Amino acid sequence: MCVSAIALCMTDEAPSPDGPNEFPSEEELPDNPVTVDDIDPFSVDDDDSDDIDDFAAAEWKTNTTANERIRTVSNRTTSPKSAGDIAETALVSETKARETLNKLAEDGIVRTHQTDSGQLYDRDPDWHLLKQIRQLASSKTLVNQIQRVKQELAAYTDKYDATEPEELLISDKELTQTELDDISHWRTAERSLSYLRAAYRLKEAKEQAVTVTDPGDRQAGNQATTHGRNHSPLQ
Known part of the structure; x- marks a missing residue:
């Protein structure tokens, strides 16, 4: 009984080390030429990258608050953008983004720019x-x-x-x-x-x-602070 290989079961001759003795006929060949993509053993799904982005976004949203995400996005915004654009990146509603951005503007962290198309926001460079x-x-x-x-x-x-x-x-x-x-x-x-x-x-x-530790130190500290304010900043 032949158990080593199908080829040995069909013939008593050992397979040639140079390859098969018979090749496909012209009729058996495919109509179009074979490319590297046709013989690639790995399949690539173009949607994989989208799935990864969606997973990362979902994880970011789970591990942070809306205000934290808005602050993160605004801190990286170097050119004026609308509240809608920032909201889309921060995964929040436009209303929530505008509310938080206006609060950050009051705190001096974000700048506002009034344009014909509406108010835009970017980070304050000085801050x-x-x-x-x-x-x-x-x-x-x-x-x-x-x-x-x-x-x-x-x-x-x-x-x-x-x-x-x-x-x-x-x-x-x-x-x-x-x-x-x-x-x-x-x-x-x-x-x-x-x-x-x-x-x-x-x-x-x-x-x-x-460091203030007792009333005496507090008084000395106040005098030192007042004295320091009378001098210009270090150059």
Whole structure:
């Protein structure tokens, strides 16, 4: 009894290592040429990505409140958008979105823009900047970040023998793409250093604040606060 393979059951000859001895006839071949997609063993459902998005949206909606989602979306809105657009992204009603956005506008977190098509909203850049500075001020690596950026700026200064990137832009030299990229990174580093320095000043101010423990300290603290207000902010 043959049990090893169907082919051995049908013939006493061992299969050729070079392949089958017989091939399909011309009539047995398909009319259209076979492509890679035809022989791909895996099937791909175009709706899978939609299902994943729907699942993520449902999970986000389950784990957050409507106000939290509106704040998250508004915090990422850098160009004015309508309450309806923000509501769609935040998975809330337009009425709820408008109500919360107006409250955020009163708190200075969101800006409003009145247009012919209605009121638009985006995040307040000043509030967002102050938020970033507060976050930097609480970083344990703040000093290291400042030193790293200062080293980066020093490297650009030495490389181009210039104190600021604008010197390269106004020079008569034709700049390469690499040099233009360096100018862009140089400007970013300068901006980052200004944020980091502001964060450091904020951190210093917090550390120097007097902790009130008794009436005597309270009076001293009030005097120190009043005295500090008479001085201009650190430059």
